[in-house]
Amino acid sequence: PEESEDAFYRSMEELLPILEREGIKFNIDPHPDDFVEDGVEAWRVIRGLNSKQVGFVYVAPHTFHMGDQPEKILTSVGDRLGAVYLSDSFDHHKSHGLRYITNPPGNxxxxxxxLKIGDGDVDFNELFKLLRTTGYLDREDALLVSNVFAEDETFLDVSRYQLQKIKELVDNA
Incomplete structure (x- = not known):
């Protein structure tokens, strides 16, 4: 984690002047196994860069890695929310942390x-209500991205399904 954090800040020292000069928006996703996974802490890191060019990506399948606190994250990030990636995942904290069983135990x-929306534990109705109340869904530059990784063999059907679900969630929010 320390090496990753150091590399991040060195990269930002090089990138920020370019982003500022060129007016380029750059959005960051707190990712599982990065030096900071918690969404609120990640926002503090991003905000600490002190650049309006750097925004936040809310990745729905990372909800449980980011601390399962979408309301706190999205209201804190506000208009610096740059994109929302939409796919589902299971809450790995459920079943006393034994949601996934690997052999040998302790790996x-x-x-x-x-996963496809609806195949996991992310509360998409809550997420889309938050996106509506924070004003994100009303923004002209709002970016909702389907990012299912586990369905290559049926990608056309999954893509159509995701589009339909996203439209329904927007309409119902």
Missing amino acids: AVRVHQH
Whole structure:
């Protein structure tokens, strides 16, 4: 984690002047196994860069890695929310942390899923209500991205399904 954090700040020292000069927006996703996973802490890091060019990506399947606190994250990020990635995942904290069983027990593994909306534990109705109340869904530049990774063999059907679900969630929010 320390090496990753150091590399991040060195990269930002090089990138920020370019982003500022060129007017480029750059959005960051707190990712599982990065030096900071918690969404609120990640926002503090991003905000600490002191640049309006850097925004936040809310990745729905990372909800449980980010501390399962979408309301706190999205209201804190406000208009610096740059994109929302939409796929589902299971809450790995459920079943006393034994949601996934690997053999042999005790393997140092973490499951990282991006399933179809509705195939996991993310509360998309709550998420879309938050996106509506924070004004994100009303923004001209709002970006909702389907990012299912686990369905390559049926990608056309999954893509159509995701589009339909996203439209329904927007309409019902």
